Amino acid sequence: PMPYAMLRAFLDDTPHTAQLRVSVAIHEGTSLTDAEMHFDTLKGIMGRHVVYVMGCLTDEALARELRKALCVAAFYPNGVRANNTTAHAAMSQGRALITNLDEHSPKDFLHNDTCFDIRQMDHWPTLAEIDRVAKRGLELYDSTYAWEHLTARIEELTCANLK
Numbered sequence: 001p002m003p004y005a006m007l008r009a010f011l012d013d014t015p016h017t018a019q020l021r022v023s024v025a026i027h028e029g030t031s032l033t034d035a036e037m038h039f040d041t042l043k044g045i046m047g048r049h050v051v052y053v054m055g056c057l058t059d060e061a062l063a064r065e066l067r068k069a070l071c072v073a074a075f076y077p078n079g080v081r082a083n084n085t086t087a088h089a090a091m092s093q094g095r096a097l098i099t100n101l102d103e104h105s106p107k108d109f110l111h112n113d114t115c116f117d118i119r120q121m122d123h124w125p126t127l128a129e130i131d132r133v134a135k136r137g138l139e140l141y142d143s144t145y146a147w148e149h150l151t152a153r154i155e156e157l158t159c160a161n162l163k
Contacts, residue, residue, distance in 0.1 A: 002045065003073075003075035003100050003118045003119075004042060004045045004046060004073075004075065005045055006118050006119070006121070007046075007073055007098070007118060008045055008046050008047075010121065010123065010124040011124065013123075013124065014124045016124070018050060019050060019051075019052055020042070020046055020050050020051045020052070020073070021052050021054055021065060021069070022039060022042065022051060022052065022053050022054065023053075023054045023055070023056070023057045023062055023065070024053070024054075024055055024056045024057075025056075025086075039051065039053050062089065063089070063093060066089055066090060066093040066095055067093050067094075067095075069090075069093075069095050070095070070096070070130060071095060071096045071097070071098050071116075071125075071130060072086070072089075072090035072095045072096070072097055072098070073098045073099070073118075074086040074087050074090065074097060074098075074099050075099060075100050075118065076099070076100060078102055078104065079099075079100050079101050079102030079103075079104060079105045080099040080100065080101060080105050080106070080109060080115075081104065081105065081106070082106045082145075087099060087109075087115075088141060088145050090137070091114075091115075091137040091138055091140060091141035091145070092138070092141050092145075092146070093138075094134050094135070094137075094138040095134055095137075096115070096116065096125070096130045096131075096133045096134040096137065097114075097115040097116065097133075097137055098115070098116045098118055098121075099115055099116070099117065099118065100117060100118055100119060101115075101117040101119070101120075108140055108144060109140075112129070112133065113133065113136055114133065114136045114137045114139075114140045115133060115137055116133060
């Protein structure tokens with residue numbers, strides 16, 4: 001099943017209430033109309049009362065929203081990739097990431113360790129599990145994916161190619 005349908009099933013089986021807060025990101029080749037169709041589909045799966053569309057947010061506003069979240073759900077057509085900024089934004093803010101993994105996902109994105117893979121979940125995580133995964137995800141981000149590590153790796157690759 002679709003990741004959001006799986007998420008809905010897990011949430012339906014818990015006593016917790018949830019609100020799915022969604023921001024708009026327009027990328028090359030997409031439009032607000034495309035985004036609106038996705039949000040309508042999402043509301044159909046999750047329920048209109050659960051989905052709140054926040055609109056287009058600045059990076060600062062998005063970071064504030066992420067800090068308010070318990071978990072961040074970010075699903076991708078095939079699986080999360082090393083360049084998926086939403087996944088890194090969640091981890092950088094110390095939030096547990098619920099995503100979908102595949103054979104091309106970063107090898108250090110590990111289910112029930114640095115993130116949750118919706119396809120491997122068999123229950124909604126406890127608060128202790130969420131806290132543990134959030135901390136491990138932040139550690140991974142800080143040690144591997146933070147800007148200074150990315151720029152150092154780019155410099156390393158660039159210098160190696162110039163030799």
